Amino acid sequence: MKDIIELRRVWPYIKKYKGQFFIGIAMILLVVITAGLEPFILGLAITEIGENIVDIVQGVPGASMNYSYIFKIMLIYGLRGALNMLGRYFSTFFISGVVQKSMFDLRNDISNKMNRLPVSYFDSHKLGDILSRVTSDVESVSNFLTQTFSPTIMGILQIIFSLIMIVLIHPQVLIIVLTMMILALVFSRLIIQWGQPVWKEQTQALGSLFALSQEHLSGFTEMKVYNQEEESLNQFKDMNARLTKAAATASFRSGLVTPVTRFTADMAYVVVALISGRQVIKGTVTLGNLQALVQYVNQINQSINQMSEMSGAMQNAGAASARVFELLDQEEEDFSNETQQLPKKVKGEVVFDHVQFGYSTDNILMNDINFKVNPGDTVAIVGPTGAGKTTLINLILRFYEILDGKILIDQVDISEVSRQNLREHIGLVLQEAWLFQDTIAENIRFGDKEATKEEIINA
Template identity: 40%
Template sequence: MSHGPGPRGPQQKAADFRGTWRRLLGELRPERARIALVIALTTIAVVLTVVAPKILAHAMNILFEGIIGTVLSNAGLPAGLSGDALAQALNVGGMSEYADMVGAYNVVVGQGIDTHALLVVLGQVLAVYLLSALFMWVQGYILAGVVQRTGRRMRAEVEAKLGRVPLSYLDSGSRGDILSRVTNDVDNITQTLQQTLSQALNSIISVVGVLAMMVTISVQLSLVTVAMVPVAVIITVLIARRAQPHFTQQWDATGKVTGVVEEAFTGHETVVLFGSEEEFARLFDEENTRLYEGSYKAQWISGTIQPAMRLVSNLSFVIVAVIGGVRVTSGTMTLGDVQAFIQYTQQFTQPITQLASMANLLQSGAASAERLFGIMDAPEEEQADAPAHLAERVAGRVVFDHVRFSYSPDTELITDLSLTVEPGQTVAIVGPTGAGKTTLVNLLLRFYDPQAGRITLDGVDTRELSRDRLREQIGMVLQDTWLFEGTIRDNIAFGAAGASEEQVLAAARAANVDHIVQALPKGYDTVIDDSGSGVSAGEKQLITIARAFLADRQILVLDEATSSVDTRTELLVQKAMVGLRQGRTSFVIAHRLSTIRDADIILVMEHGDIVEQGGHDELIAARGAYYRLYQSQFSGPAGQDEPAVVADPLLKALGRTERHYS
């Protein structure tokens, strides 16, 4: 659906960070129960981690008490002294500085380190950390499933959405950019959710738990630590605001690069043939440079958050260490409590640093989510409020009643088109490029709806029919063939679910492709890719014609359906199509006028309107627009002799002649 070299997608809107994330988190609603379990497991794991330093403080105090008891014993104090008696003895002995310090401990002179008590405390700490790790492992396992299921749902939603958007939306953008949104952007969203949800939960609960534990140790030191939080928040917000536009540019440029690459490789032969490699290289370099600049600036700017947070954290650490040391010497805090508080300070600033460092992930995810929601919010094809009903198999009477249509308000294409096609008639549509031939078919198929007038099928306005019900009645063979990756058998049976092997073979024979397929090593089990690799352009077109035979629709649309087959094969296909069109209403868009002489009605279109209609002989006799088109195809260049008529048995069987120039 792209137009020319390079993507031309819709312009990127300014990012709505909060609104986008609010909507993205809303995509997690189906996983509420599992998310609640994740929160519970995370809370337990964090509480255990937070309690561990407090338990470890007892180990530090046991070590300190043992060391001080040994030192005082070596200083000559009698063994067994403790408590107030020890403090009095220290004051009398001129060691009052020790008296203040040991008042906060259970020091016994001469008693060394209590190894058993120390091992018990260390065992408790080890058990706490192991349990915390176990709960975090289970939480991570559940969260991975939550995120990946959410990504699967989002991909399914956007794929279903693309099936509901009008053709005009797809025509206005680049296929590569849309593919990038469905693949790259969804992958980036899932990675962002995976990396941020667990970390965010862990960090928030850690901050609350650690703050509570710090307050139980020292309110004064807690206030010093908390005072650093606003500084961290201000730094994070300032940096994040500067990085956000560059993340938007990064993911927009990713889509553009994908679009250029997709177009260059899809049309590789054409690009090489016309020597356009340099043009595509220039386009790629231009968009790749945009991607580099956006990515570089986004990562560099957001990357400064981490060192800035470390600076704040280290500053807080220094202040706590100085104040804590003073309080230990004054006996108002134990060394174990200071050690635990310093550890809590690191645990308090670390989650804040992690939350700040997630800013780049959050912004990148928001940019991708906004691009994905751009598709999700695209206008959909209007559905009939009260869908009308058709017979299981329609008769095929089609009426265009004063239809007016334009792709853009500034340029009118079809101004007043009226046409009645009776059941079983073959209508050929001819005219110069841009005359509106394909537009007429697009209106019939409701890829677009007319701005005025109406189109009816068996007397029912097509706008009162669901698009699926309408299109069930119409078979198509396009000039641009489309095959999917699969066997030739599956490609022929596309659109005819449950078709038997005999029906597939019959359709292939009718389209004159059976002998070609049988000549392949694996026959109908030959696998071709979505570009039809392994078969020629003409063979691809024959496969799509066989697909139309098998679908057996009452209305046929043939858009220059034999343009890629050789003359002799074309004659055989045309002969088969005469049988296919029997009893069916057919619309044939033709550029080679020799293929539509037997049409019941030939419509000549110019500038969106029908300027002539009638049979071949009638229009030739009128010497109007059709006559001029016919002459332009079958008359030689100026000064050349009149073409001679050469008989051909197959042409003769179809009642035609072929002109050759000497």
């Protein structure tokens, strides 16, 4: 249930458009009221027709069909149907609009968050898993809000309205309906709690499959060179089997909710029909009210069944939401000490002054590193793989923070310099060239958006 509760964190995004949202809720309420009045209105017509027929059969003087009354009832019934149709249209229009705007804002927040995350986060998380959170997990939340949220609210309001009408028509059967609802809710909750861990496992397995696919596609050439196609296929099969097993188990467990709730609802349906039928025979309940009672119990039954069928989508969205907000909750780079900037024209003096670095205090990789690079010098850093050559560059760019000592550029401590300002003064050529899907000119201009055409050609 903890993951499902994570869905409440979507509310701040929806709240930005609360005007449209509450109009949508008002339209849902209109749908519920017009749908809820249907059995009652039909009951009036059935009662009138039944009484007219009985009077005619019994030969009551002046007995006939009261077409004027029946016509008025049918006119009201038609108006009710028109309002119901309009309510459904506008509820979908407003709620869907709010959801899409909210998801737009959520995706933007994720994009902004990723720009503020330290490089260490991307080093410690697989790219495919991050992509899964940003794409499929956000889409799962969006689909739930678009396709499931409105019917769930509608179902809850429908149950409340039906209970009110049952109390007004025949309060004695209320205890039967409430017993049915309590049993259905208890069983549903138990099944949902049983299935929630598997839904979480499914979303994690999907993220792992994304990560594996991304790695295989990125390293396709290396995989071919070393004849690892078979090994790659086996890894994918294993991961796919894990996802399939988790998805099948999750679907099975959530699928148990519907038959259990339907059984309890059907039992209540039968009992209410029997009790009310006896009251009709005794003359204490009209035939129209019997029809209305049965229909209201049926509406409650349908609402509970509909919501139980959506439990799988809710659990999936809850697990996906937890993964999305886990990303948004990650600690960002600390900018609190960034009060200085490098000179506009940097000479290029670089000093490592008793630098100590490690990914944690328990794992020191560099200790008491001291050297100085004078302006204009060309320096090669040579060493075996894993010696720390790339790490030195990462420290200068402040992709990681040192544990002790100082790194200075032109006598300025870079720990106090804005990362953006620092990186504007450093040119970096990666071992593997990375090109964006754009023109060559735009790829060259990537580091300086203000670069002129002449500067691009000279580069």
